[in-house]
Amino acid sequence: MSTEAQIFPTYVTENLDALERDPGHDAFLHQGRRVTAGEFRALVYRMARALRDQGIDRGQTVTLLSRNLPETVAARYAANLIGCRVNELYGGLSAESQAAIVRDVETRALIVDPRCAERAAEITELAPVPAVLVLGPTQLGTDLLELAAGHSAEPLRSLARAEDVCTIRHTGGTTGHPKGICSTFGQSRGLRAMHPPEPVERRQLVCTTLAHAAGLLADATLGAGGTVVLLDDFDPAAVLATVERERITDLFLLPPLLYQLLDHPDLARTDTSSLRTLVYGGCQSSPARIAEAVRVFGPVLLQIYGQNEAGGISVLTPADHDPGRPDRLRSAGKLLPGVEVAIRDERGRDLPAGEHGEVCIRSAGIMKGYWKQPELTAEVLRDGWVHTGDLGFLDAEGYLTLVDRLKDMIVVVGGHVYTSELEELLTSHPQVRQSAVFGVRDADRRERVHAAVVPEPGSGIDGQLLCGLVRAELGAMYEPAAVTFVDALPLTDAGKPDKKLLRRQAERALGAA
Template identity: 30%
Template sequence: MYLTQSLHRSVQQAPESVSTICGDRIFTHAQTLERVSRLAGAMRNLGVRGGDRVAILALNSDRYFQLLSAVPWADAVVVPVNIRWSVKEIAYSLNETDTRLIFVDDAFAPLIPQLKEASPQLAAVIHSGDGPMPEGMLSFETLISESDPIPDAHRRGDSLAGIFYTGGTTGFPKGVMLSHRNIFASTLGNAALGAVTSQGRTLHAAPMFHLADLASLVGMSLLGGSHVFIPMFDPVATLAAVDTHGVTDIMLVPTMIQMVIDHPRRPEFDLSRVANIMYGASPMSESLLGRARDAFSSTKFIQAYGMTELSPVATSLVDEFHEDPILRRSLGRAAPHSLVKVVDPDGIEVPRGTVGEIVVSGDHVMLGYWNKPAETAAAIRDGWMHTGDGGYMNDQGFVFIADRIKDMIISGGENVYSIEVENSIVRHSSVAMCAVVAVPDEKWGERVHAVVQLIPGQSLTLAELQDHCKEEIAGYKIPRSLAVISELPMSAAGKILKRELRVQFQNTPA
């Protein structure tokens, strides 16, 4: 299977049905195919050939959607660029992949002069925004109107679909090579769990450069549905789009869900047509899950765990298990397309209930890291992707995260898994979100340090937090220091940037 296949089928079966809604623009499946084929023709005219890389640096839109089909249609490889990166980071990815063609919208057009200086191989820049076209760029709409359509290249399942750079939460990003088969294996596994509404309508609020949103996009396209776009996540814009356009499916991270359901304007909007909310990046706290179920009373919640290297899903926690007080803290079980086990440092599977490294195998495991054979060999061993996540599996196959292996805190010779401490902290009535990191300590080597974002109007002292945690976790796991901040640093994918917190609080006194 390949990424453009769903578009052909949708045009064959329902050409006049709605494909995309973006502001005032509405395109049918037939119109989308026409635009995609002309965009692909324009890329060919600009010198794009088989296997060439084409970058997209833009906010969410129907044009982004069209490009995700037009690039493989032109027999090329897509490089979605992280919208939160610096010019230096963007240039690194463009240079490493030898990208010569880039699409940018109004938000990122001002970066092009710097990018051209840092990436001199860039031969053409196409402006995909709605504002005035900057000097030296080509117009997205003009290219469509003036280019002839070309036949689909029909790239095959084992062909490279895209190079997706890791989020960079744990170090310098690497380009993850995913084939069309990789992406579809993950998509079909989610579809088998009923995580996508057939001929439904999905909202793209999470950033489209991120693989989690692409998985949502491919899944809804596979089932003949429609796509609604807002430029970037905003709680009111999300609520309004759900209400106005009858959205049935959304992919969000817990922090986004919290902002949506706790927004004072939320009661103004009808959320009853939402059938599925898929979330990832982290499990939801019990208090947040309860509020989310109240707000989306007709909705199934599905948690997906994975990583870019897994296209991206490895395990799924389906809706029914969210009612179990123990299982809802898990990552779920191996998705239908995935094999999962927990191993020791020698790669030997450990007994159930024993913490080790979570490893994954299947057709969704990446081809490798772009131009990094040593890193690829270290990550994929004997066909198993080593996630770097510590966890354990219970007797029923449910996987529980312990920690990123590199995030584990060793305090006084004891291993402390930060996620376990965080799960305790977020159950405090004053806490909205939290992160636990290691900071240097003269006595203990490392100390458990809690960084907390409070619910508006609430307060919290270290003594109050410690008293709360004493009821739930062992004494050596209890935070020995506390910082209350107004907003936790987040990646574009909605993950808390612990690396930044470790740097910020490394000199915190006991």
């Protein structure tokens, strides 16, 4: 290989080397278009040179505004190869929130999917950037693909250092100052411990945004010499058809999307036998529905628990997915190698097995800090430990179970209501497909339990029946003050139940009453 000795072997350089071993195989499939490993690798090197030719260099920020495209991944690799930090915007945010992020991370270049050109014009009107580069011809900015075509595809030495910021990922951002979580190039290599390459062909279906966990799993697939099949959005019928047609082996879904697959009428006539690993995570799941998924798909489910702040934390393996063990399905599994956990009370004292407290993590994968928020960094990252904001406990066998987010736990007269515990009970009812529990303050500023429930079509179930179930199983303290029936739960751009939106809707309803 003619490339010069690399300063630091980043995930990009490792994957580019892996792609070189079989340049003729399909690295990406998207809308009937096939991109070979050799073509993708060449595009990364051409793009990297084009970016440098535009004056973009190590230590600067490149922001991506895109749906799922092979060229989006190539742009991320190219920017990281020359030592830039990359920020990817979630599509579900408003133009104002996206512009605030673009401005905050000191964006040097905004790289845009042509399908997002209109939104990019809104963003740059609010937050001008030095360079707007588009992944194809449009009236907006400069065509990055055209620029790249004029450059060499010869290997290019990485400019990144282990301690440089590789990515800035934002959480929140709908109100106030969004949190930008900084991860270094050194940390970015830790994913292989979570999802190591296998000596078998891997065909990964990406049907959620590449800006979230699906992008990390796509990296693992490319590093293993596999193929990434891209869908623009999640649609259960399209996912099922693609699994069968493309013989998908690996799939990642957040639990609400997994439930949509289970409830879709096409499932019964779809061949899903090619699936070897169905990864889920990102939010709490229902043991009853996970048990159903095991019965439908077989012993292929794998739960990963992690945070952008803390990296990968724990895994519940397929062998642990026993439908007869709801307590095990309720857990987030055992810790990944190299991860330490402490369960601590509000005074910072370590708690014994079985007691509930905040989950604190120490590992090589924890974040560098929050972008330009040193006070918040000091609050969350203390003495090398990330305070996750998750409440949970460890059992005697070392399994970690999460019971709630600190911010989601509802404080009521008489104690605390763990939303995940109530959601689990509601979703276990045979006439309930999904549920989301959240706290709403009344006129007296007291917090009340509210539940949004997706019923089985035509079930006729009512709120009174569910409240009676809650009283009988969990006690009056857990009984919802209101149960709202909806056709579907609103989801964030990442695919999690949007409890902020549900809370605002409930507050408006109370204000109008």
